[in-house]
Every structure is written in structure tokens, then in C-alpha cells.
Amino acid sequence: MAGAMALVLFFSIFTSMGTAHAQVDLNVHASGAILVDGKTGRVLYDQNADTLHGIASMTKMLTEYMLLDDIKKGKVSWDQTYTVDDLVYKISQDPSLSNVPLRQGGQYTVKELYQAMAIYSADAAAIALAEIMGGSETNFVKMMNAEAQKLGLKHYKFVNSTGLNNADYKGMQPVVGGPTDENVMSARDVATLAFCLINDFPEILKTSSIPTLTFAAGTKDQIVMKNWNWMLPSLIYAYPGMDGLKTGTTDFAGYCFTGTASRNGIRFITVVQNATDASGKGGYKARFAETRKMLNYAFSNYSKVQMVPKHYQIKGDETVPVSNGSSNQVPVYTKSALSMVVQSGEKKDFKPVLVLDKSKVDSSGKLIAPIKKGEKIGYLTFVSKSGQSISYLTPQGQKKAEVDVVAAQDDNKANWFIMIMRGIGGFFSNT
Incomplete structure (x- = not known):
């Protein structure tokens, strides 16, 4: 005894160090990468997982978490409407960004904005939700950093709610951080955020798994939103069991992806930051190929076993x-x-x-x-x-x-x- x-x-x-089993060398082509068990959060593979890297639109997972938490607490409702202001309107009309068109003075429900953000990574929709929750995006960013600390994250810095470079705002909002700053996190913290999101609010997967959805259906602004997660079963890089979670791309962050897939009652979560192919070239295909590499390893080598x-x-x-x-x-x-x-x-x-x-x-x-x-x-x-x-x-x-x-x-x-x-x-x- x-x-x-x-x-x-x-x-x-x-503990937060190595794993009990000798780690296999998966040779993941990414600046940071991690693979975890979706139920317990046990780390099964990690590569440069505690270094800060850009996260681009993977940022929106925290905006999603905070929105779902506010809805749960009754602070925000799905049918609550938002009136588009100048900033959100101008951002939504920028063709160089990921967006759905929002009309100046137009009204949209929280649910519409949430779906646009989660499926189509709409930047203006994310800012609108930030304004709903924080009064202004600048104030909401302070709330984001506080929430990250509450969730136990250790390596992060949030300067906006979208994952854009601050320069993309073109001076249209009071900047948090420097004029060209972007949000940064470690791969381990990104995985922690994803783990908290799908375990605290599993309903996120019902939205993140939608391959296509029409925004503003029946209006002149109607647009078919195609999910940026091309590993969903019906899309170009289809992967069985894939149902989330969030992509991200900027010049600074490179090609990033937080993926999650479930088969036979087992779920895994992966993160790649600045993914490339074997030659070092980044691209949409590269982030999905490196994710596939980790998921194939996980589903081939791990199974659910009764321990006692x-x-x-x-x-x-x-x-x-x-x-x-x-x-x-x-x-x-x-x-x-x-x-x-x-x-x-x-x-x-x-x-x-x-x-x-x-x-x-x-x-x-x-x-x-x-x-x-x-x-x-x-x-x-x-x-x-x-x-x-x-x-x-x-x-x-x-x-x-x-x-x-x-x-x-x-x-x-x-x-x-x-x-x-x-x-x-x-x-x-x-x-």
C-alpha cells in the first residue's frame, strides 16, 4: 500500500510531456502538428507542438466556442438579429477575403452568421458575432484572450476574431496589437481548443460537417457556401468519418487545418500548421494530405480496449x-x-x-x-x-x-x- x-x-x-509508447516518426510536413484521442485528449503524436505559429481562420473555433457558450447561458439566442454596420459591410464586400455578402443596414440572425462562419469561414460574419457578444470586436478580443486562459491554453495571442492579418482591416477598426499582427497559437493549444469545443459543444459537428449550404436563400444575395474542409466524405479529398473542424490560410500562417474524424466509436483530432508537400510547397492538398497521414496511422494502429x-x-x-x-x-x-x-x-x-x-x-x-x-x-x-x-x-x-x-x-x-x-x-x- x-x-x-x-x-x-x-x-x-x-502531465504534458512525452507519451507512454515510443512515438513513431510520421514525418509530417508541417511547422507544427499533433494527433490526439478525441475522448480523453491523450496525445498520440506531436511535432514541434509547443511553438507559436499562425493559425489564420482556425481562430474562429474560439469565436464558435464563446458563441455556443453564450447561447447555452441564454446571453444570445439563435433567432436574435444583427444589423450590419459599416465595418462588417466593407469587410464582407472585400473579394480577397472569405465572405458571404452582407448588406449595409441589413439584418441577419445569429444562426445565419454562425453557419456562414463555421461552414464558409466568413470573416465579416465572425466580426458581426464578435460585436454581438462583446459590443465591439476590440472588446471581444480581450474576452478571447481571457477565455483562452480559462480553457488552460498556454501559448497563444489573439488580436482579432477572424484570423485575418490586422492589415486586412485597412484601418477600419482600432487595432489590437501591431498593424500587421496575426493570431498565433501552438499546435497543442489549437488541439486543446478543438478538444474543448467538440466535447463541451458536440453540436458544432452538425454544422461543421455540412458540405454545402445556401446563405440568404431566396434573396439576390443568395450564395452557395461550399465547406472549406475538403476532407468531408462527399468532397474532393473525402475521408471516411470526417466531420470537422476548421481550415485556415494566410500568407503568414500558411495552410492550416484542424481535422476530426470518428469511426466505430473512436474519434481523433489532428492539427497541422503551415503544411507543405515533400518539396516544401504549401497548398490546399498538402494540409489534407498531412492530416490524412496522421489519421490513417491512428485508425490503423489504435483501437478501443477494455483495460479493466x-x-x-x-x-x-x-x-x-x-x-x-x-x-x-x-x-x-x-x-x-x-x-x-x-x-x-x-x-x-x-x-x-x-x-x-x-x-x-x-x-x-x-x-x-x-x-x-x-x-x-x-x-x-x-x-x-x-x-x-x-x-x-x-x-x-x-x-x-x-x-x-x-x-x-x-x-x-x-x-x-x-x-x-x-x-x-x-x-x-x-x-
């Missing part, structure tokens, strides 16, 4: 010492089974560890009686037998790779007679 407690103190700490069954007992920790209980020990087991996405043959590299709830134990590490059958006394997690760290994007995701451990029977507080007899026994033992 002492050995398990020592492991508890070390491995219950959130229901009522599993850890060898050496089948019972836990109890302080002042009617018994000195109480048997414990897992409340339910636990399955994880692991590489072929990797299960044997993991070791189960019991982590006791600090509020349930005394200073000596013993459970405090009384204890009821089925009461949670801690959780089971896994560590690498080799001692390598297991990396997760967020502590919340890591909890999905844990299972509750409960008492297998009652252990009432010892009565006075038992306490006296133990005292006598202890006395003679010492003598």
Missing part, C-alpha cells in the same frame, strides 16, 4: 487499511469497467494505480470509518511501466481515462468494546 501511495503523489499530477472489467481489484491493493473501523481493512474494486483507445499491444505497457480521495483518509493514509458499500474512496488510473509520462491535453480529459474505485462492503466505526480490545492487544504486543 505504501508503494501505491507514493505513486499517487507522483502520478496524480497532470467491472469490480476489478488491483493486485496488492485489493483492500485498504481503515482507521477506527470495525475491520482493519476494507475490500475495494472498480465501480465499472474502463475502456481506452490504445495502440496495438500497448495495454501490457500500462500499470493500474489506486489513487485515494484525500478527503477520505487520515494523515497515515488510512480510510476514515464509517464507510458504506459502494462509497467512492478514490479512482484507478494508469501509469507507464517504463516510467514515461502519459500526456493529456486537459485535466478534464484525463479523468475520462480513470474509473471510480468503491468500497466492496460496509465498514462501520468501531464500538468502544472493539477499541478497548485493540488497545489491550496492542499493549501486550508491545510488551
Whole structure:
């Protein structure tokens, strides 16, 4: 038990270093790249993942997250209307940007603007939503940076809600940052944002998976929005199970893509920043080819495996010492089974560890009686037998790779007679 407690103190700490399994060299042609399990956020592959790079329109994932959060909280509604101001109108009419045409003084619903942003990466629509949520885009950018910190991101800087270069605004708004600044993030933080977005608001995938949609249908501004994610199953670089999430392209950021695909109950998230082909040339095809490379590796080498069954007992920790209980020990087991996405043959590299709830134990590490059958006394997690760290994007995701451990029977507080007899026994033992 002492050995398990020592492991508890070390491995219950959130880690963000290498993986438990030796990382394969995928030779991804990108300035930054990462591959993670979509359920737990466990990092399966990373390449230069903590360096700041441009993110272009992948920025809009944070705008989406904040909008969906405001809708959930009742601050904004889908049928709420927005009246187009001068800035949004002028940006929407710029043919060099990604946009749907918005009429000056025209009114559009939040849902219309959201769909234009999520499917067609419409820049003016993103600014409009920023104004709805923040009063002005400048104020909203401050909110974005605060939200990024709240989500646990570590390497980022947001200067606008769109991912454009500040120069693209042509002086039409008070600039946050320098006149030619762009938003930057690390690949790990982009993946963390995507992980939070699809786990906190899975409904985003219903929109991001739409291949084409008509904006302003029935009006003279009608336009067919074709999703920039060309890996959706019906588009040119179709990939089975692909349903999100966001592309991004600027001269500064290069060709970027945050992708996610699900098959047979397993989801993966990928990020590539400044993707190129083998010759170093960037392009639309390159970002999808490098994404395909990571997803093919993931789906070919990883599967969902039951790590422990229901009522599993850890060898050496089948019972836990109890302080002042009617018994000195109480048997414990897992409340339910636990399955994880692991590489072929990797299960044997993991070791189960019991982590006791600090509020349930005394200073000596013993459970405090009384204890009821089925009461949670801690959780089971896994560590690498080799001692390598297991990396997760967020502590919340890591909890999905844990299972509750409960008492297998009652252990009432010892009565006075038992306490006296133990005292006598202890006395003679010492003598």
C-alpha cells in the first residue's frame, strides 16, 4: 500500500510531456502538428507542438466556442438579429477575403452568421458575432484572450476574431496589437481548443460537417457556401468519418487545418500548421494530405480496449487499511469497467494505480470509518511501466481515462468494546 501511495503523489499530477509508447516518426510536413484521442485528449503524436505559429481562420473555433457558450447561458439566442454596420459591410464586400455578402443596414440572425462562419469561414460574419457578444470586436478580443486562459491554453495571442492579418482591416477598426499582427497559437493549444469545443459543444459537428449550404436563400444575395474542409466524405479529398473542424490560410500562417474524424466509436483530432508537400510547397492538398497521414496511422494502429472489467481489484491493493473501523481493512474494486483507445499491444505497457480521495483518509493514509458499500474512496488510473509520462491535453480529459474505485462492503466505526480490545492487544504486543 505504501508503494501505491507514493505513486499517487507522483502520478496524480497532470502531465504534458512525452507519451507512454515510443512515438513513431510520421514525418509530417508541417511547422507544427499533433494527433490526439478525441475522448480523453491523450496525445498520440506531436511535432514541434509547443511553438507559436499562425493559425489564420482556425481562430474562429474560439469565436464558435464563446458563441455556443453564450447561447447555452441564454446571453444570445439563435433567432436574435444583427444589423450590419459599416465595418462588417466593407469587410464582407472585400473579394480577397472569405465572405458571404452582407448588406449595409441589413439584418441577419445569429444562426445565419454562425453557419456562414463555421461552414464558409466568413470573416465579416465572425466580426458581426464578435460585436454581438462583446459590443465591439476590440472588446471581444480581450474576452478571447481571457477565455483562452480559462480553457488552460498556454501559448497563444489573439488580436482579432477572424484570423485575418490586422492589415486586412485597412484601418477600419482600432487595432489590437501591431498593424500587421496575426493570431498565433501552438499546435497543442489549437488541439486543446478543438478538444474543448467538440466535447463541451458536440453540436458544432452538425454544422461543421455540412458540405454545402445556401446563405440568404431566396434573396439576390443568395450564395452557395461550399465547406472549406475538403476532407468531408462527399468532397474532393473525402475521408471516411470526417466531420470537422476548421481550415485556415494566410500568407503568414500558411495552410492550416484542424481535422476530426470518428469511426466505430473512436474519434481523433489532428492539427497541422503551415503544411507543405515533400518539396516544401504549401497548398490546399498538402494540409489534407498531412492530416490524412496522421489519421490513417491512428485508425490503423489504435483501437478501443477494455483495460479493466467491472469490480476489478488491483493486485496488492485489493483492500485498504481503515482507521477506527470495525475491520482493519476494507475490500475495494472498480465501480465499472474502463475502456481506452490504445495502440496495438500497448495495454501490457500500462500499470493500474489506486489513487485515494484525500478527503477520505487520515494523515497515515488510512480510510476514515464509517464507510458504506459502494462509497467512492478514490479512482484507478494508469501509469507507464517504463516510467514515461502519459500526456493529456486537459485535466478534464484525463479523468475520462480513470474509473471510480468503491468500497466492496460496509465498514462501520468501531464500538468502544472493539477499541478497548485493540488497545489491550496492542499493549501486550508491545510488551
